[in-house]
Amino acid sequence: MTITLVSPQIEVMKMDSIQEKNIVYQTSQLNLWYGEKHALKNINLDILENEVTAIIGPSGCGKSTYLKILNRMIELVQGVKITGEILYRNRNILDRSYQVEELRTKVGMVFQKPNPFPKSIYENVAYGPKIHGIRDKKVLEQIVEKSLRSAALWDEVKDRLNQNAYSLSGGQQQRLCIARCLAIEPDVILMDEPTSALDPISTLKIEELVKELKKEYSIIIVTHNMQQAARISNKTAFFLNGEVIEFAPTSKIFSNPKDKRTEDYITGRFG
Numbered sequence: 001m002t003i004t005l006v007s008p009q010i011e012v013m014k015m016d017s018i019q020e021k022n023i024v025y026q027t028s029q030l031n032l033w034y035g036e037k038h039a040l041k042n043i044n045l046d047i048l049e050n051e052v053t054a055i056i057g058p059s060g061c062g063k064s065t066y067l068k069i070l071n072r073m074i075e076l077v078q079g080v081k082i083t084g085e086i087l088y089r090n091r092n093i094l095d096r097s098y099q100v101e102e103l104r105t106k107v108g109m110v111f112q113k114p115n116p117f118p119k120s121i122y123e124n125v126a127y128g129p130k131i132h133g134i135r136d137k138k139v140l141e142q143i144v145e146k147s148l149r150s151a152a153l154w155d156e157v158k159d160r161l162n163q164n165a166y167s168l169s170g171g172q173q174q175r176l177c178i179a180r181c182l183a184i185e186p187d188v189i190l191m192d193e194p195t196s197a198l199d200p201i202s203t204l205k206i207e208e209l210v211k212e213l214k215k216e217y218s219i220i221i222v223t224h225n226m227q228q229a230a231r232i233s234n235k236t237a238f239f240l241n242g243e244v245i246e247f248a249p250t251s252k253i254f255s256n257p258k259d260k261r262t263e264d265y266i267t268g269r270f271g
């Protein structure tokens with residue numbers, strides 16, 4: 001990775017060599033304050049399409065905050081001030097004229113704890129497309145099946161689509177939430193510690209799924225599990241105290257980090 005000086009004050013973290021993939025999110029000089037607390041400090045990151053980008057770092061370093069800006073969920077928090085720019089497909093999402101509803105049709109999110117609606121398995125997946133005006137029963141059935149297949153859950157639920165989602169195991173519920181997210185055909189999937197509430201087998205299933213999904217989607221995943229970041233991501237950003245300390249191909253971060261603080265973190269010396 002090289003650090004490119006684009007002006008005397010601004011350092012932008014860019015990857016080496018020619019980028020063949022398109023940039024999905026371009027973050028420039030992003031700062032965020034919760035009241036007095038300066039939680040994100042001059043973040044500069046390019047996120048590429050059809051890659052898994054992992055965000056790692058100790059508790060409270062700003063990982064979730066960054067993720068919540070990418071779909072503007074941060075707007076739900078009172079007293080937040082943001083400066084800088086985040087371009088999603090070349091449009092600044094922080095611009096007031098960018099409709100949040102439009103952004104959310106492109107950017108899906110999966111949370112730490114599976115959060116299915118208290119509805120049937122079928123209704124959970126059909127919900128988004130219905131909101132977007134799809135009423136044709138046949139079309140909805142096709143979307144539900146396709147989404148559940150893509151989330152590697154179809155075979156387990158195809159005979160019980162009318163059962164309540166809460167009848168599923170935690171790991172199945174999380175894959176249902178991923179299916180719900182896929183049903184709106186997003187471009188990007190944000191995942192905030194999606195396996196932290198799951199057992200090791202369910203965790204591996206989600207990891208396999210993420211590797212499969214990156215063929216069609218761009219995925220940004222916050223994880224405390226460094227083996228997980230190493231197993232599934234193409235690039236890793238190491239956050240510390242609201243700053244991006246290092247952003248590089250995952251193999252480089254884990255085998256030959258440039259910054260001593262990255263090395264200390266990944267070798268378990270702190271955090």
Ligand SMILES: Nc1ncnc2c1ncn2[C@@H]1O[C@H](COP(=O)(O)OP(=O)(O)OP(=O)(O)O)[C@@H](O)[C@H]1O
Nearest residue numbers: 034037039057058059060061062063064065066077
């Ligand atoms: N709503 C809020 N109001 C005030 N401060 C907040 C708020 N949300 C987060 N913070 C603070 O901002 C900083 C970054 O929080 P954030 O949740 O992004 O960290 P994180 O890296 O995701 O942590 P964790 O790994 O524990 O989830 C922390 O110091 C946190 O206390």
